[in-house]
Amino acid sequence: MIDLSKYTKELSELFSSSENILIICHINPDGDSIGAQLALYHYFKAKGKNVSLLSPNNIQEFLRWMDGIDELNIFIKDRKKSKVLIDRADLIVMLDFNQSNRLGEAEDYVIASKAKKVIIDHHLDPKNFADLIISDPSKCSTSELVHELVCDINGKNFMNRSYAEALYVGIITDTGNFEHGSYSSRTFRIVADLLDSGILKEKIINLIYNNFSSDRIRLQGFALNRRMVVLPELKTAYIYLSKDDLKEYNHVKGDTEGFVNMPLSIKGINFSALFIEKENFIKLSFRSKGQFPSNEFASLYFSGGGHMNASGGEYTDTLGNTIVYFLKVLKENVWRFEHQV
Numbered sequence: 001m002i003d004l005s006k007y008t009k010e011l012s013e014l015f016s017s018s019e020n021i022l023i024i025c026h027i028n029p030d031g032d033s034i035g036a037q038l039a040l041y042h043y044f045k046a047k048g049k050n051v052s053l054l055s056p057n058n059i060q061e062f063l064r065w066m067d068g069i070d071e072l073n074i075f076i077k078d079r080k081k082s083k084v085l086i087d088r089a090d091l092i093v094m095l096d097f098n099q100s101n102r103l104g105e106a107e108d109y110v111i112a113s114k115a116k117k118v119i120i121d122h123h124l125d126p127k128n129f130a131d132l133i134i135s136d137p138s139k140c141s142t143s144e145l146v147h148e149l150v151c152d153i154n155g156k157n158f159m160n161r162s163y164a165e166a167l168y169v170g171i172i173t174d175t176g177n178f179e180h181g182s183y184s185s186r187t188f189r190i191v192a193d194l195l196d197s198g199i200l201k202e203k204i205i206n207l208i209y210n211n212f213s214s215d216r217i218r219l220q221g222f223a224l225n226r227r228m229v230v231l232p233e234l235k236t237a238y239i240y241l242s243k244d245d246l247k248e249y250n251h252v253k254g255d256t257e258g259f260v261n262m263p264l265s266i267k268g269i270n271f272s273a274l275f276i277e278k279e280n281f282i283k284l285s286f287r288s289k290g291q292f293p294s295n296e297f298a299s300l301y302f303s304g305g306g307h308m309n310a311s312g313g314e315y316t317d318t319l320g321n322t323i324v325y326f327l328k329v330l331k332e333n334v335w336r337f338e339h340q341v
């Protein structure tokens with residue numbers, strides 16, 4: 001855990017001296033990136049700040065109900081306005097990512113901007129593309145980190161309903177609704193404050209988790225039944241889905257979210273991979289249990305990264321060749337499984 005108080009003064013000065021603040025989430029934003037972004041938005045609004053929101057690309061359906069989401073500008077949909085927002089900003093706050101390529105097609109414009117730049121993130125080893133980097137991998141989510149910084153700057157606990165809903169979404173989605181081991185007692189103290197603010201937790205859980213199309217549920221069944229390969233000797237299971245598979249189930253963005261976690265509930269399986277065939281490459285997601293560094297695996301072999309137990313990357317080849325390559329490099333790394341806790 002890092003000592004956040006050493007950032008409070010600089011961050012507070014940056015916040016108060018900035019007229020136009022732009023908050024940016026990462027490409028293919030998840031609940032944490034959007035949750036942290038909207039929470040910070042509601043904080044700035046409560047403080048009377050001029051604040052804008054930008055996402056490199058479209059958001060998923062399950063986040064569309066959130067208060068403030070209509071303010072989100074999508075770079076690839078409205079480049080002209082997005083570029084104006086980037087140019088006009090005197091402060092850019094980037095949330096939940098540690099590499100500038102997670103800005104997608106907005107990357108060059110954000111990097112070239114004269115605005116002061118701040119990164120607030122909980123991934124390991126952030127690259128240096130900002131004036132101030134606040135990175136705390138001990139936090140379960142960027143949302144948790146944002147809340148702690150906001151409270152430090154505010155001098156006391158800050159809370160309102162929209163802010164609390166946004167943080168709650170960030171925390172539950174990044175912890176898998178308190179399933180992954182990344183949360184702490186501190187997380188629950190924050191969640192207690194969020195619940196006290198009057199958020200409707202059942203409503204939020206239903207909007208986030210019980211909002212699938214029937215096609216999505218059928219795709220999940222198909223993926224587990226027909227496209228999952230279990231390799232007990234490697235303590236590994238993987239799922240692969242081709243473009244045709246996705247088409248058959250009327251796939252929309254976000255439908256395969258969570259699939260990669262499912263093989264980990266098989267006894268003895270500590271490493272799981274999901275292969276999704278895209279137009280010109282294969283997108284990979286990895287999940288692991290214990291000490292297997294899935295992020296190292298992703299970065300060494302699949303130009304990716306992420307957390308120890310949740311990471312991703314890509315590979316430019318056919319689906320079949322990618323799986324062959326995956327199995328080859330996995331076997332080379334099998335000794336690492338000996339160090340499982």
Ligand code: 5GP
Pocket residue numbers: 099123260284285286303304305306307310311312313314
């Ligand atoms: P997911 O599997 O949910 O898409 O991603 C899990 C984690 O892996 C995310 O927290 C994200 O930071 C990281 N990740 C996923 N894909 C990539 C990638 O292509 N590059 C990098 N650096 N990280 C990724």
Ligand code: MN
Pocket residue numbers: 032033096122140141142174
């Ligand atoms: Mn996160």
